[in-house]
Amino acid sequence: MSDPANITLVTMDGTTFTVPSAYLHRSKLVQDWLRSEGDKQAMEVKHVTPFVLQGVLNFCEIHAEDTSEPLADPADPTKPFEADPRDDAFRGMPDDQLLQFTMAADILQIPELVRLTAQEMASRIDGKSPDQIRAMFNPDDLAEEDVDSDNEMGEVGEEGAISK
Amino acid sequence: MERKKQKTPPTQQLATEPDPPHPPSTRLPPEILHQIFSLYDLLSPLDYVDSVFDLLAASMVCREWYQAARPLIPDSHIRCPFTNQSSAKYLVRLRRFSSLLSTSQELGLPYCAEVNTIWIAVNAFLGSPFADNDDSDRSPRDLYTAPEDRNALFKILDLTLPTGLELYVGITPKNHPPERLAARAHFLSQLHPYLANVCNLSLRFPPIKQPADVHLSNLVRAAQATLTRVTLLGVPDPLTHEALILCTNVRSAKIFGGDARATGRILCGWRGLRKVRLTWQQGRISDAIAGLDAACSTLEDVYIAGRSLVGEAEASEVTSALESVVSRCERLKYLEVGKVLMPSLSFSYIDDAVLRALARGCRDLEQLTLTAGRGLTGAKMWDDVGKPRWPKLKCLEVENEMVVDEFVERVVLECEALEMVVVKVKMDNNSGVRRALEMRGFVGDGKGCWKRPEA
Numbered sequence: 001m002s003d004p005a006n007i008t009l010v011t012m013d014g015t016t017f018t019v020p021s022a023y024l025h026r027s028k029l030v031q032d033w034l035r036s037e038g039d040k041q042a043m044e045v046k047h048v049t050p051f052v053l054q055g056v057l058n059f060c061e062i063h064a065e066d067t068s069e070p071l072a073d074p075a076d077p078t079k080p081f082e083a084d085p086r087d088d089a090f091r092g093m094p095d096d097q098l099l100q101f102t103m104a105a106d107i108l109q110i111p112e113l114v115r116l117t118a119q120e121m122a123s124r125i126d127g128k129s130p131d132q133i134r135a136m137f138n139p140d141d142l143a144e145e146d147v148d149s150d151n152e153m154g155e156v157g158e159e160g161a162i163s164k
Numbered sequence: 165m166e167r168k169k170q171k172t173p174p175t176q177q178l179a180t181e182p183d184p185p186h187p188p189s190t191r192l193p194p195e196i197l198h199q200i201f202s203l204y205d206l207l208s209p210l211d212y213v214d215s216v217f218d219l220l221a222a223s224m225v226c227r228e229w230y231q232a233a234r235p236l237i238p239d240s241h242i243r244c245p246f247t248n249q250s251s252a253k254y255l256v257r258l259r260r261f262s263s264l265l266s267t268s269q270e271l272g273l274p275y276c277a278e279v280n281t282i283w284i285a286v287n288a289f290l291g292s293p294f295a296d297n298d299d300s301d302r303s304p305r306d307l308y309t310a311p312e313d314r315n316a317l318f319k320i321l322d323l324t325l326p327t328g329l330e331l332y333v334g335i336t337p338k339n340h341p342p343e344r345l346a347a348r349a350h351f352l353s354q355l356h357p358y359l360a361n362v363c364n365l366s367l368r369f370p371p372i373k374q375p376a377d378v379h380l381s382n383l384v385r386a387a388q389a390t391l392t393r394v395t396l397l398g399v400p401d402p403l404t405h406e407a408l409i410l411c412t413n414v415r416s417a418k419i420f421g422g423d424a425r426a427t428g429r430i431l432c433g434w435r436g437l438r439k440v441r442l443t444w445q446q447g448r449i450s451d452a453i454a455g456l457d458a459a460c461s462t463l464e465d466v467y468i469a470g471r472s473l474v475g476e477a478e479a480s481e482v483t484s485a486l487e488s489v490v491s492r493c494e495r496l497k498y499l500e501v502g503k504v505l506m507p508s509l510s511f512s513y514i515d516d517a518v519l520r521a522l523a524r525g526c527r528d529l530e531q532l533t534l535t536a537g538r539g540l541t542g543a544k545m546w547d548d549v550g551k552p553r554w555p556k557l558k559c560l561e562v563e564n565e566m567v568v569d570e571f572v573e574r575v576v577l578e579c580e581a582l583e584m585v586v587v588k589v590k591m592d593n594n595s596g597v598r599r600a601l602e603m604r605g606f607v608g609d610g611k612g613c614w615k616r617p618e619a
Contacts, residue, residue: 074199099192106196114199122203127214127260130224130267137225 007034008042009057015050016042023060026070028109047107052100055090059113062086074115084116091120095136098124197232206238213257216241220264224271242275246283247330254288255313262316265323281328281364282320284355287335289314290347314351321358328364329355330395335370336377352379359386369398371421381407389413396430397421409433415462420444424452431455438495439465448478449513450485453501460492464528468501472511479538483515491521497530497556502537510563512537516545523549532575533561540564542571552578561586569597576600585614 007030008018024030033043045053063086083091090101098120105113125133192200201222204215216237223233245261246254268275289309336348359365365387381403391411395418400408408430416439419427424445431437431452437459445452449470456463466489486501499522503511512535514522519542522529532554534540546552557579562572565588572587573596585606587597606614 102196102200103192106193114196118196118200119203121200122218125200125218125222127218128221129260129263130221133221133225 009053010042010044011048011050011053012046013050015053017050017053017057019057019061020064023057023064024108026060026063026110026112028111030108045104045107048104049100052097052104055093055097055101056104056108056110056113059087059090059116060110063112071111071115074111074118087116090116095124096138099137191228194228194232197229198236201233201236204236206236206241212241213246214253216245217257217260217264220268220275224264224267224273230273239278242278244281244283244328244330245279254285255309255316258313258320259316262319262323265320269323276323279320279324280326281330282317282324282326283330283332284317285332285334286348286351287332289317289351290344314354318354321355325358325361327361328366328393329358329362330366330368331383332368333370333374333377333380333398335372336374349379352383355383356386359383360390362387363390364393365391366395367397367400367404369396369400369404369422371398373399374401376403377401378403380404384408384411387411392416394418395420399423400426405430412436415439417441418443419452421446423447424449427452428455432458435459436462438462441467441469443469445470448481450481453482453485453489456489457492460489462495463489463493464495465498466493466496466501467498468513470503470513472503479515482513483518483539486513487517487521490518491525494525495528496522496526497528499526499529500533502535510535512540512564515539516541516543520545520549523552523554527553528556529554530556531559531561532557533563534567535561535563536566537564540566542567545571546574554579556581558582559584559586563588569595572597573600576604576606583616587612587614 005020005022006018007021007024008016010016021030021034030043037043048056090098093101098117102114102117102121105117121137124136128136201219204218206212206215208215219233219237220242223230223237246257265276265279291309336345340348365384367384380401384404384407388407388411390413392413393416394408394411394414396408397420399422405426410433412433412435414434415436417431417434417437418441419430420443422445424447427442427445428451431440432455435458437456440456440459440463442452449468453468456466490496490499499514501513512533514534514537516539519534519540522532523545534542552575554575557575558581560572560575560579560582563586572585576582576585576597577600582604585601601608601614605616605618607617608614
């Protein structure tokens, strides 16, 4: 890697982002990559769009100088979630973007962002019907092979069709 | 941050550019779904119902969401989704639950079949709140109800056909306006058909005596053939009281509060009773105990929690009634009677006469707890009775310091099934009880609790 102080990330469509490596010190994926393949030119983040990666990097930039201990487990019940006003932009984003950010946080393994987006998703599901949740997050229907290999819901209903 | 192709300066606000035309897959991995669903608080006494319903809704979104959400919903919260709802949220929750069950049925999910008990606040379905200046007649469950609320409840009942109903009966003041009384009668008559499935009925009455309630008593009569478990709180009205007596298939009963004599009369009708818990009966507790006489041949588990007995006369009355019942309870496995608190503060109604009756007739006894009480020593017990014949006794707790060593020693030596002994008696190295315990292989914890390692 030519510049160890910076890291270049490449999104699914080839867009590149070069940011200070320090921004991503909470990303386990990036830290692992730096340790094992840091001599390469750029790290590919194939399943993340430029727009979403930019948002993730914004989050990382905002929190780059946080002194709190990195969160080992986003589900750690001993560390209650506290809303941070700096993250308001994430809380106000549309549902489909929130879903994309949740997935990106998981791909990049940033526990703090996983926790933030999971918390926001949970609060949006509050009080909603299954149809409303589907409309909000539009989870993909399963691929055929998944249906074939998974009998659990098939046992539940004769038609085994839960996804709409 | 440097970005090529589409340059956007670093910003702390998210950009508003559109997503690409074909965004990547939006299938959240199971661990993230688990992370999201784990955030619902199922421990909150006030709001856990909403969390359960959120998880239910999530589980109906798609197969993957079902697999992540369903394991997080305790089965008990599906079996009995409402208990003692005391807020205006009750009706909102009813409507939501009704809708969720309808959806689950459309999807072929088994939630409707899993629900077995529905909690119903009767006075919540009388149209409008009871408007009267007498605040004593008000209840937090007297809510304004719309037809949709009632429809939601009956939809739930239709979809689930519950085997358990918990009815919060509420006060029926004489000065209810006629339309409210008519609404109550109509509502109870609508419930009538559902009682034919009910084997587990819980009735929560007001703590004060109510006028005869023909509609409620008819409801109980509708369940007469199927009722096997009953829970009563408060004071039943006279007609419902009579209807309860006729529920002769009751096998398990919990009765909290109420009048001891009325309880005794109800128990007289329940001749097949196996398990009974009586708590805080008003009046003479011996009247309630006497009611168990009818079920002597079937009783297995008796728990009666009351107050300490005051004076010889009352103690004699209670222990005499208890002895009479126990002496004919051949199937009795468990008996705890008295002021049941932590051991050092408890007061047992068991005296030597009752203990003798247990020793003579109750060969199925599995647990014996002897806390402080009047006239309980166990002295010369085995001279009178012969030897302990409790082949199934697993646990002996002796918190009463007046109980003699000899009684405990013989039980330890001769009850083969004994797994645990808790003794308060002072034991030095020469104590017969200690020797007996060690001989049988019990190991003490130094605080009076002895267990057999293999147990």
